[in-house]
Amino acid sequence: MSVGIVLVSHSAKLAEGLAELAAQMAPDVTIVPAGGLSDGSIGTDYDEVVAATQRADHGDGVVLLYDLGSAQMTAELAVESLADPSAAIVADGPLVEGAIAAAVAAQAGRSRKAVAEAAAAAGIPEDLAPAEATGDGAEIELELRNEVGLHARPAGLLVRTLSAFDADVTVRLGDQEADAHSVLGLMSLGARQGDRIRVRATGPQASAALEKVKELVDGDFGE
Amino acid sequence: MACTADGVATAVRAAAAVVAEHRVELIDLDRAIGDGDHGENLNRGFAAVVAALDSAVPDTPGGVLKLVATTLISKVGGAAGPLYGTAFLRASAKLGPAGELDVPALLEALRAGLEGVQARGKAVGGDATMVDALIPAVSAAEKAAADGGDVAAVLTAAADAADTGAESTVDLVPRKGRASYLGERAVGHLDPGARSSALLLRAFAEAAR
Numbered sequence: 001m002s003v004g005i006v007l008v009s010h011s012a013k014l015a016e017g018l019a020e021l022a023a024q025m026a027p028d029v030t031i032v033p034a035g036g037l038s039d040g041s042i043g044t045d046y047d048e049v050v051a052a053t054q055r056a057d058h059g060d061g062v063v064l065l066y067d068l069g070s071a072q073m074t075a076e077l078a079v080e081s082l083a084d085p086s087a088a089i090v091a092d093g094p095l096v097e098g099a100i101a102a103a104v105a106a107q108a109g110r111s112r113k114a115v116a117e118a119a120a121a122a123g124i125p126e127d128l129a130p131a132e133a134t135g136d137g138a139e140i141e142l143e144l145r146n147e148v149g150l151h152a153r154p155a156g157l158l159v160r161t162l163s164a165f166d167a168d169v170t171v172r173l174g175d176q177e178a179d180a181h182s183v184l185g186l187m188s189l190g191a192r193q194g195d196r197i198r199v200r201a202t203g204p205q206a207s208a209a210l211e212k213v214k215e216l217v218d219g220d221f222g223e
Numbered sequence: 224m225a226c227t228a229d230g231v232a233t234a235v236r237a238a239a240a241v242v243a244e245h246r247v248e249l250i251d252l253d254r255a256i257g258d259g260d261h262g263e264n265l266n267r268g269f270a271a272v273v274a275a276l277d278s279a280v281p282d283t284p285g286g287v288l289k290l291v292a293t294t295l296i297s298k299v300g301g302a303a304g305p306l307y308g309t310a311f312l313r314a315s316a317k318l319g320p321a322g323e324l325d326v327p328a329l330l331e332a333l334r335a336g337l338e339g340v341q342a343r344g345k346a347v348g349g350d351a352t353m354v355d356a357l358i359p360a361v362s363a364a365e366k367a368a369a370d371g372g373d374v375a376a377v378l379t380a381a382a383d384a385a386d387t388g389a390e391s392t393v394d395l396v397p398r399k400g401r402a403s404y405l406g407e408r409a410v411g412h413l414d415p416g417a418r419s420s421a422l423l424l425r426a427f428a429e430a431a432r
Contacts, residue, residue: 043264043300046308069400073305073343077296 003106003115004030004056007099008049008066008075012036018099025156025183026103032056044074053078053088061112062088063102065119067095088112091119097184098122104156104183108163122184137168137202140210146220149192154221155183161212167203169213180213225323226374226431231284232276234430235291239269241426242419252415256402260301261415268299268307285318288332302400303416306340306353313339326368326377333361333381344399351395351402351409353416359384360424378428385424389417 005022009015015035022031034052037043049064056062064075072090079088089112091098098119105118146154150171162169162180169180173195178185180199191197197217201209216222226234242249242265249262272294281287288311296308314332321328337357346352363384367377392414397403402414 037300041300043260044304045300046296046304070300070302070305073302073309074296076343077305077309 001058001060002026002029002109003060003112004032004053004058004062005099005102005106005115006049006052006056006062006064006075007031007033007035007095008044008052008064008071009033009035009095010042010044010067010071012040014067014095018096021096021152022099022103024153025100025160026107029103029106030056030058031099031103044071046074046078049074049078050081053082057087063106063112063115063119064088064090065093065095065098065102066090089116091116092123093119093121094123100152100156100183104159107156107160137200138206138210139198139200140214141196141198142214142217143196144191144193144217146217146223147193148223149195150186150189150197152183152187154216154223155186157221158186158213158216159183161216162209165203165205165209165212167201167205167209169199169201169206169209172198172200225325226284226329227323228281228283228287230431231287231324232280234427235287236273236276237430238423238426239273241422242266242269245419245422249415249419252413252418256397256405256409256412257415258301258401261303261419264299264301265303265307265419268295268304271295271298283318283320283322284324284328285315285320288312288315288318291315302344303419306344306416309339309343310336324374326372326374329374329377330361330364330368333364337361346399349395350399351392351397351414351417352399353414353420355392355395355414356385356388356417356420356424359388360420375428375431378424378431382421382424382428385417385421389413389421392417 007015007018012035015033019031019033032052032055034049037045053062066072066075075090079085101122102115102119105115170177171180173189173191178189199213246262246266250259253259253261272291275290275294281290292308292311296304313335317331317335318328346354348358360381364377364381367380397409402409
């Protein structure tokens with residue numbers, strides 16, 4: 001199973017919409033929205049957050065993300081009230097980017113600590129390294145033909161797929177390079193339909209990983 | 224003089240009445256520098272507390288405060304829920320199963336409540352929050368107790384200091400909560416959380432007389 005995710009927001013619509021978005025990239029992760037008060041008004045409902053946290057936990061724990069100040073307090077209070085407070089972590093990251101990063105990390109089977117760290121790191125601008133002229137490992141060049149390029153869903157699919165391989169993979173577009181294990185990194189490359197990306201891999205399963213990437217790109221990411 | 228569970232419940236009902244009476248004032252204070260929900264949220268929370276006390280009064284002072292805590296946490300919705308909820312929860316934990324609230328226990332509860340608010344909201348003195356009412360309140364309560372005051376005298380000293388402390392937020396630049404978004408523009412406004420803290424302590428003090 002994977003780490004569950006709870007989205008604590010003042011607004012039910014915001015939490016639900018974000019859960020829908022994050023689920024696109026993490027189909028097997030339980031993402032539970034906990035937004036608004038029970039009467040439909042704006043606010044955070046402690047009881048709902050506690051219930052959502054319990055529902056999201058399939059044994060590997062839960063990571064909670066929040067929107068504004070009091071949502072953080074409600075989330076922390078809910079975690080403290082659990083029979084085992086160490087089973088859940090309130091992640092300090094931007095709600096939208098953090099939820100996406102957390103969902104992808106959870107989908108990849110990472111621990112709750114790693115999922116919380118992924119959410120927190122989503123607030124730090126992605127380091128797009130200037131591409132190095134030479135490097136170890138294998139490299140292939142691919143043309144993106146799918147309609148949206150390396151946008152959220154394809155980027156999520158790529159990260160998810162690569163998590164199964166023991167390989168370090170980077171994607172280069174022009175003179176910028178992103179870690180292919182980071183959805184936000186890939187998205188910030190801004191690779192679009194028609195762009196040619198260079199994918200480089202190192203590690204024991206480098207060639208198998210590249211083959212899989214080629215398969216995804218050639219298959220238009222299943223679009 | 225010590226205070227039983229019924230006495231604490233009476234004080235809580237008095238606090239609920241004061242919150243209802245000042246609902247519009249708190250809304251107006253919050254509207255000036257926040258989102259305007261403080262009076263409404265707190266009133267909803269305390270109305271629910273009264274309803275819970277109407278069905279059954281727990282048999283210890285700690286039990287009453289725990290009921291207040293869990294009800295506020297569940298019903299308030301805004302920041303005041305987790306903040307006051309944590310304060311009452313920690314105060315109730317300090318009181319434990321004791322059947323009466325005496326001055327030493329009251330001091331422990333007040334200190335624990337302040338610590339709870341600070342742990343939850345991460346605010347320190349001078350941030351223009353309820354902490355600016357509560358820090359002087361706890362100091363004054365300690366002093367009144369050292370001078371031999373009873374529960375009523377200790378709470379009265381706390382309420383007086385909380386009033387002065389709350390007033391001090393008018394000149395402060397908020398550094399926590401929604402009001403901090405306004406920065407300098409919030410100077411000149413009384414913090415609604417500090418005001419409600421002072422109101423609650425005053426209600427408790429009046430009820431203890």
